[in-house]
Amino acid sequence: MQNIQIIIEYDGTRYSGWQTQKNGQGLQDIISNAIHQVTKEEVKLNGSGRTDAGVHALGQSANFKTNCSIPVEKIPEAINKFLPKDIVIKEAKKVPDAFHARFSVKGKKYMYIVNNSKYRSAINNNYEYHFNQKIDYKAMKKAAEYFEGTYDFSGFMASGSSVKDTIRTIEKVQIKKREDDRIIFNFTGNGFLYNMVRIMVGTLLDVGVGKIKPEAIPSIIKSKDRTQAGKTVPAQGLYLVEVYY
16 A cells, blocks of 8 residues: 655635535545545545635645555646646645655745735735735834744734644744735745734735834733734635645
8 A cells, every 4th residue: 555645736715714614615625536436445644734615725635545556756746637727736645654645745835916906806815815004014023023933822812723732833934025916925944823924914915004113013912812913814815835844
């Protein structure tokens, strides 16, 4: 039996998130069914973690075990034939038997896109968050530096999570402003709590409009109080870029 890792890109707009859903379309089920069409086996597909409804992925990672004899380099093409156009397998490779897409994770990179122009985009409406207030870009960049490090980020976690260990290490936060008025937020860390990236972006936008001072970020983190951080920005601007092992 082979252990196969696959890298997946998907547009999360039509889906109820990664995980299997009782009511709604979960990406995990759709991809598992496509794998079944190829292997004729009932496989268990392990994802690197959940993405919520509306969240996209450029590099979601998953693994499954199979006795299928299809050459590993041909697996993406075979599975893609049974997937809708908004989901694609970009890569497949053999991995050690002990590899688990979730439990073997060392880190992740997320990206969030904000459209800071006057008007929202009709075409990109499902792929960015329109925020048309004037932003102090330098203040946001200064505030972003305070997120880097190892802290208890429980104040940046949405309710409903069963996670007990809320300590995470954020290795890098980058903010780039493009000429088309898009602001790109990149977050790299060893793990992220429920809605953590979306709350950090909301907090940084509050810094950008002057509601929060950059120097207040350490005390907000230390408070562990969700009400002191910014709002949770919408899901459609969030992308899982890469998973590190």
